Amino acid sequence: xxxxxxxxxxxxxxxxxxxxxxxxxxxxxxxxxxxxxxxxxxxxxxxxxxxxxxxxxxxxxxxxxxxxxxxxxxxxxxxxxxxxxxxxxxxxxxxxxxxxxxxxxxxxxxxxx
Amino acid sequence: xxxxxxxxxxxxxxxxxxxxxxxxxxxxxxxxxxxxxxxxxxxxxxxxxxxxxxxxxxxxxxxxxxxxxxxxxxxxxxxxxxxxxxxxxxxxxxxxxxxxxxxxxxxxxxxx
Numbered sequence: 001x002x003x004x005x006x007x008x009x010x011x012x013x014x015x016x017x018x019x020x021x022x023x024x025x026x027x028x029x030x031x032x033x034x035x036x037x038x039x040x041x042x043x044x045x046x047x048x049x050x051x052x053x054x055x056x057x058x059x060x061x062x063x064x065x066x067x068x069x070x071x072x073x074x075x076x077x078x079x080x081x082x083x084x085x086x087x088x089x090x091x092x093x094x095x096x097x098x099x100x101x102x103x104x105x106x107x108x109x110x111x112x113x
Numbered sequence: 114x115x116x117x118x119x120x121x122x123x124x125x126x127x128x129x130x131x132x133x134x135x136x137x138x139x140x141x142x143x144x145x146x147x148x149x150x151x152x153x154x155x156x157x158x159x160x161x162x163x164x165x166x167x168x169x170x171x172x173x174x175x176x177x178x179x180x181x182x183x184x185x186x187x188x189x190x191x192x193x194x195x196x197x198x199x200x201x202x203x204x205x206x207x208x209x210x211x212x213x214x215x216x217x218x219x220x221x222x223x224x225x
Contacts, residue, residue: 042217043157043201056212091156100145100205102213104156 002026004105006092012111018080021108024073025094033102034067034077035091043091049075050097061086082112115140117204119216128225132189136202136216139183145205146178146185151218152198161187192223 005024013019025032033048047057049069057067064083069075079086089109093102116139126132134148145164149157163169163176163185175188185204189196202216 043215045212045215048212100147100162101159104158107156 004092004094004103006090006105006108008108009106010109010111012113013082014113015083016081017112018078019082019086019110019112021077021079021090021092021110023075023077023092023105025075025092026103027073028096029094029099029103030072030097031095031099032069032075033093033095034075035093035104036088037091037107038088046077079110082110084112086110087112115204115206115214117202117214117216119200119202119219121217122220123222124219125222125224126192128192128194128223130192132192132196132221132223134187134189134200134202134219134221135184136186136204137184138202138204138214140204140206140214141180141183143180143183143204143206146176147203147205147213148174148176148185148187149201149203150198151201157201189221194223194225197221197223 007022031050034046035043037043046059047067052069067077089107091107092105095102118137148161150160151157161176163178166178169176173190177186199218199220201218203213205213
């Protein structure tokens, strides 16, 4: 059974470029979470969706970040324009609605030069 | 501001000993408590969940919850080098709409 799938696994880009991260949740899961992890700040929740609807985006750092979930099997996190301080590992996780176990994808390691 | 606090470590424990990891939380109405393990360069994975006061055992792992004191702990018996990882504590309140509040994690090192 496939777990949460994220792409790309690694991304190196230059400051000012647009970055798009992709996530496919586990089939049947209704909740999807985007996290960012750095050494300094640990694991931070950026935004989460229930049934494709954004519930809480208070963790999104600023307007340069946006996330969409057009259907139950796909979500994107976009950074435009990217900055060096956006360098981090970005995780996508999914769970059953009301379920308490979150299943994490392998993460996307983003480096903005 | 709801907070979850963990000692960042590293916590160094000899192989075969008991490793004790602690976590405190600020929101008194928190209902669900989780321990995730994260190996270096990997994603977090759930290893224990606990919902009521007392102990919950699963193999070499025991989670302990004390809601009155607002702390939750994880004990690892017979520690193995493969237990070396960062352990993240996560807490969910009754009104959090499935969102977890995460601690910064404790890095555990098991020395052979």
